[in-house]
Amino acid sequence: xxxxxxxxxxxxxxxxRAMPLWAxxxxxxxxxxxxxxVLARHRDVFAIDRDSARLLATGGADTVSRAVDEVVEALVxxxxxxxxxxxxxxxxxxxxxxxxxxxxxxxxxxxxxxxxGVHLNGYRRDGDRYSLWIGKRASNKQVAPGxxxxxxxxxxxxGYGAAATLAKEAEEExxxxxxxxxxxxxxxxxxxxxxxxxxxxDDVMFVYDLEVPDDFTPTNGDGEIAGFELMPLSLILExxxxxNDFKFNVNLVILDFAVRHGxxxxxxxxxxxxxxxxxxxxx
Amino acid sequence: xxxxxxxxxxxxxxxxRAMPLWAxxxxxxxxxxxxxxVLARHRDVFAIDRDSARLLATGGADTVSRAVDEVVEALVxxxxxxxxxxxxxxxxxxxxxxxxxxxxxxxxxxxxxxxxGVHLNGYRRDGDRYSLWIGKRASNKQVAPGxxxxxxxxxxxxGYGAAATLAKEAEEExxxxxxxxxxxxxxxxxxxxxxxxxxxxDDVMFVYDLEVPDDFTPTNGDGEIAGFELMPLSLILExxxxxNDFKFNVNLVILDFAVRHGxxxxxxxxxxxxxxxxxxxxx
Numbered sequence: 001x002x003x004x005x006x007x008x009x010x011x012x013x014x015x016x017r018a019m020p021l022w023a024x025x026x027x028x029x030x031x032x033x034x035x036x037x038v039l040a041r042h043r044d045v046f047a048i049d050r051d052s053a054r055l056l057a058t059g060g061a062d063t064v065s066r067a068v069d070e071v072v073e074a075l076v077x078x079x080x081x082x083x084x085x086x087x088x089x090x091x092x093x094x095x096x097x098x099x100x101x102x103x104x105x106x107x108x109x110x111x112x113x114x115x116x117g118v119h120l121n122g123y124r125r126d127g128d129r130y131s132l133w134i135g136k137r138a139s140n141k142q143v144a145p146g147x148x149x150x151x152x153x154x155x156x157x158x159g160y161g162a163a164a165t166l167a168k169e170a171e172e173e174x175x176x177x178x179x180x181x182x183x184x185x186x187x188x189x190x191x192x193x194x195x196x197x198x199x200x201x202d203d204v205m206f207v208y209d210l211e212v213p214d215d216f217t218p219t220n221g222d223g224e225i226a227g228f229e230l231m232p233l234s235l236i237l238e239x240x241x242x243x244n245d246f247k248f249n250v251n252l253v254i255l256d257f258a259v260r261h262g263x264x265x266x267x268x269x270x271x272x273x274x275x276x277x278x279x280x281x282x283x
Numbered sequence: 284x285x286x287x288x289x290x291x292x293x294x295x296x297x298x299x300r301a302m303p304l305w306a307x308x309x310x311x312x313x314x315x316x317x318x319x320x321v322l323a324r325h326r327d328v329f330a331i332d333r334d335s336a337r338l339l340a341t342g343g344a345d346t347v348s349r350a351v352d353e354v355v356e357a358l359v360x361x362x363x364x365x366x367x368x369x370x371x372x373x374x375x376x377x378x379x380x381x382x383x384x385x386x387x388x389x390x391x392x393x394x395x396x397x398x399x400g401v402h403l404n405g406y407r408r409d410g411d412r413y414s415l416w417i418g419k420r421a422s423n424k425q426v427a428p429g430x431x432x433x434x435x436x437x438x439x440x441x442g443y444g445a446a447a448t449l450a451k452e453a454e455e456e457x458x459x460x461x462x463x464x465x466x467x468x469x470x471x472x473x474x475x476x477x478x479x480x481x482x483x484x485d486d487v488m489f490v491y492d493l494e495v496p497d498d499f500t501p502t503n504g505d506g507e508i509a510g511f512e513l514m515p516l517s518l519i520l521e522x523x524x525x526x527n528d529f530k531f532n533v534n535l536v537i538l539d540f541a542v543r544h545g546x547x548x549x550x551x552x553x554x555x556x557x558x559x560x561x562x563x564x565x566x
Contacts, residue, residue, distance in 0.1 A: 096552025118549075162549035185545035189558040206549040260543055262468035266401075266445035266489040269379025272565065275472040279562030282555065 003241060003270055006251040007277040013193035013200055021111060023055040023064075023100050026093035030112035030193070030200045038080060042071045057101075064101035072107045081107045081198065082142060088158040089115055095204070102158045112200035115155060118166045119205050119253045120184060122151030122174070122212045123233075130233040130261060132254065133218055135173070135225040137247065147247040148239075149225065150254075151210070151218060152176065162186070162206045173225055174218035176210075184210040187260060190252050191280040204282075207253055209260075233263060252278055286524060286553055289534040290560040296476035296483055304394060306338040306347075306383050309376035313395035313476070313483045321363060325354045340384075347384035355390045364390045364481065365425060371441040372398055378487070385441045395483035398438060401449045402488050402536045403467060405434030405457070405495045406516075413516040413544060415537065416501055418456070418508040420530065430530040431522075432508065433537075434493070434501060435459065445469070445489045456508055457501035459493075467493040470543060473535050474563040487565075490536055492543075516546060535561055 019036055021029035031039070031053050040048040045067050047054045057067035065088075075081040085106045090099035091113050108115050122133040133151040137144055154169035156162060166184060170176035190205045212218075218228045237258060240251050258264045259275045266272070302319055304312035314322070314336050323331040328350050330337045340350035348371075358364040368389040373382035374396050391398050405416035416434040420427055437452035439445060449467060453459035473488045495501075501511045520541060523534050541547045542558045549555070 094552075095555040096550075186548050187543050187545060189549065189555050191559060204555065260470050262470065264469075266469050266472065267379075269377075272378040272472050272487065276474060276562055276565050279559055281564060282559050 003237075003255055003264075004273040004277060006240060006248075006255065007192070007274065010192035010194050010248055010252060011277075011280060012195050013202075014195065017195065018112065018200060019052050021053045021055065021113075023091070024058070024093075026100065028055075028091050028093070028100060028111075028113060029053075030202060032112065032195070032199050035080070035110055035112075035199050038075070038078075039071070042074070045071050055101075061099050061101050065103070068101055068103060072104055075107065075110060081110050087155070089113070089155065090158050099158070105155060105157070109196055109199040109201050112202055114202045114204060116162070116204045116206065117153060117155045118162055118169065118208060119150045119250070120152035120166065120170065120208045120210055121253065121257045122176075122210050122218065123257075124212055124214065124230065128262075130257075130263065131230050132233055132236060132257070133174075133212060133228055134231050134236065135218070135220070135228050138224050138226050141224060144247040146226075147250070148245050149247050149250050151212075151228070153250070153253075156206075166208055172222045173220060174228070175221055176216075176218065180213075180216065181210065184208040188256065190256055190278045191282065192249065192252065192278075193280055194248070203249065205249060205253060207256055209257065233258065237263070286534075286538055286547075287556045287560060289523060289531075289538070290475070290557065293475035293477050293531055293535060294560075294563060295478045296485075297478065300478065301395065301483060302335050304336045304338065304396075306374070307341070307376075309383065311338075311374050311376070311383060311394075311396060312336075313485060315395065315478070315482050318363070318393055318395075318482050321358070321361075322354070325357070328354050338384075344382050344384050348386070351384055351386060355387055358390065358393060364393050370438070372396070372438065373441050382441070388438060388440070392479055392482040392484050395485055397485045397487060399445070399487045399489065400436060400438045401445055401452065401491060402433045402533070403435035403449065403453065403491045403493055404536065404540045405459075405493050405501065406540075407495055407497065407513065411545075413540075413546065414513050415516055415519060415540070416457075416495060416511055417514050417519065418501070418503070418511050421507050421509050424507065427530040429509075430533070431528050432530050432533050434495075434511070436533070436536075439489075449489075449491055455505045456503060457511070458504055459499075459501065463496075463499065464493065467491040471539065473539055473561045474565065475532065475535060475561075476563055477531070486532065488532060488536060490539055492540070516541065520546070 018030045020027045021031045039046040057064045087105045088102040092099045124131045135149040139145050152170045152173050156165045170181040194201045301313045303310045304314045322329040340347045370388045371385040375382045407414045418432040422428045435453045439448045453464040477484045
């Protein structure tokens with residue numbers, strides 16, 4: 001395994017296995033062909049052609065969301081969508097634009113809708129040596145149970161921005177006080193597109209760095225993290241290269257941290273594939 | 284003009300106007316079609332088909348370079364390549380691999396060969412407020428005369444690595460002592476592909492950050508920079524948005540600095556297009 005393999009693993013999307021999903025003149029999802037066949041049964045809400053799918057429901061976000069929700073309800077009943085998460089994501093033409101509709105988080109990969117999240121690198125620094133606070137995901141998490149994770153991470157739900165999501169998750173997941181998380185520095189956006197069992201993850205991760213004071217120890221409040229450990233970045237990178245211990249997309253967040261802080265360096269032959277591979281075009 | 288427009292300006296490459304240039308089984312350049320027609324005259328060195336071009340010369344890098352040089356000599360005589368720069372760039376299948384041949388820097392865009400450079404953000408920081416040392420390019424520079432530039436920037440010539448190029452250019456361009464430039468932190472690689480008069484620029488910029496002490500003032504030693512000025516980043520960003528004062532690719536380096544240091548922030552609707560647009564796939 002190389003670092004670049006970790007990035008490839010998160011970019012397993014194969015365009016030949018999917019078709020665009022259109023809504024109101026905008027491409028809003030990538031629908032795997034087997035999922036498109038399922039949607040073809042709901043011909044009052046979706047029109048499925050040979051190479052594209054179209055959402056027929058029109059109107060305000062509330063109206064369209066209700067029409068899509070009825071389909072999602074059927075998908076849940078057929079166990080094609082894992083379960084309701086009771087947390088909705090905005091589906092908009094682009095980041096920062098008003099949503100066309102809202103979609104239950106559990107159904108996002110089925111439709112291949114772009115999802116946005118925040119990831120926090122909580123670090124300590126001693127000269128050029130960095131350590132990161134790493135969380136271990138609870139064993140009952142739906143995605144990547146038991147895997148290692150960033151200090152804080154979470155999806156951007158309907159109505160929240162990136163900064164508000166970070167503050168909320170920082171408090172719930174790691175008991176980081178508002179005054180401390182306010183010092184987190186946004187440092188970019190990473191992108192990948194991955195085929196998973198339910199469909200396609202088309203993800204944007206907004207990354208933040210926070211220098212954590214020596215006297216602060218994160219503690220989990222919502223049961224999603226089993227525990228935290230402060231690990232030297234050099235050992236983390238070794239585990240990223242040689243094990244599957246970290247959640248698939250957390251590998252990318254930490255590689256980006258290592259690139260931005262000069263821990264990986266340009267004269268390494270693998271450097272450019274890593275630095276560039278973390279950014280998939282937003283097509 | 285928006286920030287994203289600056290990025291689009293550097294990505295004006297249109298695949299319909301070019302064809303791949305192959306050497307030893309590797310795609311090593313993007314040849315504009317009018318340039319391919321010119322190369323067709325040199326049928327002992329290049330084979331030009333309808334949709335691709337192939338370097339026929341084989342052997343070690345010295346042998347292949349000599350064959351290509353003879354063609355470049357003819358191109359210079361025909362004023363299709365501006366002039367010899369007497370500085371050669373390695374042409375390799377990928378970053379970090381041994382070169383197939385070496386090419387005079389002046390001929391690089393004619394062949395659309397990938398070129399690598401280093402760019403240094405020399406900054407001072409006062410809390411959340413950054414200032415950057417900005418150079419003004421000499422009026423006799425071949426590319427972008429009189430435009431504003433990073434504190435240090437330069438192409439990676441044959442036989443140099445990124446770190447060695449940075450140290451050399453830092454000394455020549457800004458009289459930065461070795462002990463100071465050694466503190467520069469590599470922070471990523473930016474990519475763009477742009478059609479210019481002579482051909483196609485397929486560029487990789489390795490970016491470095493250096494916190495410059497208050498008592499250091501850069502001075503130019505090689506005549507390539509007319510002068511330096513310390514400018515607040517907020518004003519620089521305003522000029523990037525509203526003027527053409529900065530060299531085309533320097534806009535990208537500074538936008539990346541602003542993204543990495545949290546000066547641009549995710550909840551800005553333009554953020555994602557900027558953060559993502561600085562990284563074109565290495566195809």
